[in-house]
Amino acid sequence: MAETGVWPHHLRVTETPDWRTRRWEATHRRLFATALALFEDFGYERVSVNQIAKRADVSVPTFYAHYPSKEHLIMALPTAEMVGALLASQPAELPMGERIRRALPVFLAEMPPDEQEAMRARWRIIAATPTLRTRAAEFERRTAGMFLDSLASSSGKAPGPVEVVQTGAALVAYTTGLLNWADSNGELELVEAVDRAFRALSD
Incomplete structure (x- = not known):
């Protein structure tokens, strides 16, 4: 359904031959997985957007292109x-x-x-x-x-x-x-x- 921690649909992959969409979805999932690992290791409050972006090997603007905030992960x-x-x-x-x-x-x-x-x-x-x-x-x-x-x-x-x-x-x-x-x-x-x-x- 919440994209919410309640609603897991943001993990689903759209079946499409468009390589741009596939790349976007791969980055989206990588950011999510990276953030979860950091939150579990250090706690949600102690992890910054900069840390998530750096660990996921993307820029901070790229992070915000996928998620409006850390909370929305x-x-x-x-x-x-x-x-x-x-x-x-x-x-x-x-x-x-x-x-x-x-x-x-x-x-x-x-x-x-x-x-x-x-x-x-x-x-x-x-x-x-x-x-x-x-x-x-x-x-x-x-x-x-x-x-x-x-x-x-x-x-x-x-x-x-x-x-x-x-x-x-x-x-x-x-x-x-x-x-x-x-x-x-x-x-x-x-x-x-x-x-x-x-x-x-x-x-």
């Missing part, structure tokens, strides 16, 4: 298309919260192992960095807004108070599940951690 938002596809995968007659609770575990279960491992690495860094944990909540609220916008677009009417509350609660649970997964040091599976957080909404 870790935190990301879904695209509108991804949000729309998630909602469309569930029956429209279901309550909004239920559509999200059903769609996200399926999305996570279908994630390729390499993307899931990259997601785990990102969320370990988020979980270990207080400023990023705070920012995760902000990205979560923005993602909830994207779900509500998608609902309005598909239904032709503005979401009501119930949809707003259900969407916000579902995204809080999702973020909580990801943080619990990261904090578990491998004891919890990704889908299990998110399912537990969603079940807590109805307990």
